Amino acid sequence: MQYAEAIDYLYSRLPVFHRIGAKAIKPGLGNTLLLCEALGNPQHQFTSIHVAGTNGKGSTSHMLAAIYQSAGYRVGLYTSPHLRSFTERIRLNGQPIPEDEVARFVAQHQGLIERIEPSFFEVTVAMAFAFFARETVDVALIEVGLGGRLDSTNVITPVASVITNIGYDHTDILGDTLPLIAGEKAGIIKPGVPVLIGETHPETEGIFRGVAESLQAPIAFADQQYTLRDNGIVEGLRQVQVWQDSGSVYSLALDLLGDYQLKNLPAVLATVAVLQPLFPVSPAAEQDGLAAVTSLTGLKGRFQTLQDHPRVIADTAHNRPGLEALFHTIRSLAYTQLRIVIGLVADKDRSHILDVLPQTAAYYFCQAQTPRSLPADVLQAEAALIGRRGHVFTDVNAALSAALQDSAADDLILITGSNYTIAELPNL
Known part of the structure; x- marks a missing residue:
């Protein structure tokens, strides 16, 4: 075998x-x-x-x-x-x-x-x-x-x-x-x-x-x-x-x-x-x-910088305490615009997650290629109800590509929400 x-x-x-x-x-x-x-x-x-x-x-x-x-x-x-x-x-x-x-x-x-x-x-x-x-x-x-x-x-x-x-x-x-x-x-x-x-x-x-x-x-x-x-x-x-x-x-x-x-x-x-x-x-x-x-x-995906100018950070935070801690670190960084690429699994209690997300960020909603993933359009609709707005993408790499295209050199792109989302990044 x-x-x-x-x-x-x-x-x-x-x-x-x-x-x-x-x-x-x-x-x-x-x-x-x-x-x-x-x-x-x-x-x-x-x-x-x-x-x-x-x-x-x-x-x-x-x-x-x-x-x-x-x-x-x-x-x-x-x-x-x-x-x-x-x-x-x-x-x-x-x-x-x-x-x-x-x-x-x-x-x-x-x-x-x-x-x-x-x-x-x-x-x-x-x-x-x-x-x-x-x-x-x-x-x-x-x-x-x-x-x-x-x-x-x-x-x-x-x-x-x-x-x-x-x-x-x-x-x-x-x-x-x-x-x-x-x-x-x-x-x-x-x-x-x-x-x-x-x-x-x-x-x-x-x-x-x-x-x-x-x-x-x-x-x-x-x-x-x-x-x-x-x-x-x-x-x-x-x-x-x-x-x-x-x-x-x-x-x-x-x-x-x-x-x-x-x-x-x-x-x-x-x-x-x-x-x-x-x-x-x-x-x-x-x-x-x-x-x-x-x-x-060989630990990866913990506040891992993937590139600079714009800085791209990947973090596997996927629940409320984890995301709260992650955004505490993000607030200590200098950037012009925060752009968040995010995908979640469907069986999380999202009412405890979405309101942690910064309201002023630009969002790129995606989904991992696993049956547990929450469809990106559902995530977009639920996030919009509490004022977190953005576009839908078929996968994390399409979302990241769009975020990079929209970014200036001093912007910050954060990829988070699920281990499975992070796992699909080719340059992790």
Whole structure:
């Protein structure tokens, strides 16, 4: 079996979330446990760090991976969804899993897949765990797909659980209140395993403390341990001053330029600190890793500049908290006219998204080539009801071309709204 055949088989045989949404989810951990048992329970054969949260869990996972790579460890990284290639989901020291490894896994376990009938995501999780076990990684960063309690990744027993933040997203699956959503995310907390919470919130703090206490899991709220000051972008890196509750003060530089990364950074620093006895990291390795996340781990689509004059930025923000944080960064930039290329998925609660969009921007509405996409004309009509007006385009590249044609050199073009929209950009 060749790689292309393996991918075609997975997409055609299995329910895929990015195509059909919540209908692709197989409730419970049963299928993943069956897959792992048949594979020799690889999830117990490597050390892992589990990362959940509404926003920032991918960036947090990549930052931690970059730090541990810089410290000389052999690092696995599992994230989802991918942008351009399926192999991006499973990385070893920043390099995507080889295509022939994917093909080998699918060919070898085709009978198992057809017997258990798992979801696409369940198979990719099992594939990642088998790969990390075979490659004897020192540590693997495992990003939750959705929620936590019933997510397929929740068959691991990590050395630390990280929950970045809680916001409204996937409310049809996780619940429509912050405490309900927090309860699902708290499902990754394990008995006796340290848990790091990125952001303290009055509606969710009690949920996390209660679950941690019941499981005797040491808990820390990272934003209470670290205070950060943004010193702006200098020579292509965001400069950050860090005050630790111990009294130490030091500086870091991030190559992830969105100022919303300052919300993710405390959880990263707290995780590295709590795991020092297991995985010692020098201050130099921490600094080097954070200054080179994109080159070390291949992270894309996070406030990524695609060109200058006019400046074109791509960002995968796709829910209200993410977009609010994105536009906070945008407001700090200098430009004459903001032009927004945007496409959304149809199963989002758009009433919580559209009013975040700046009213003075020029809009270019598009849709990704996936069945979950909201038709661009529907998006245009809904946006017009609240005064966000623009034209409709068949895809993101046609929309970007029109925005570039309309732009002066000092305009700013932002492409956002969906991972699937960003994924179709050829120069990402």
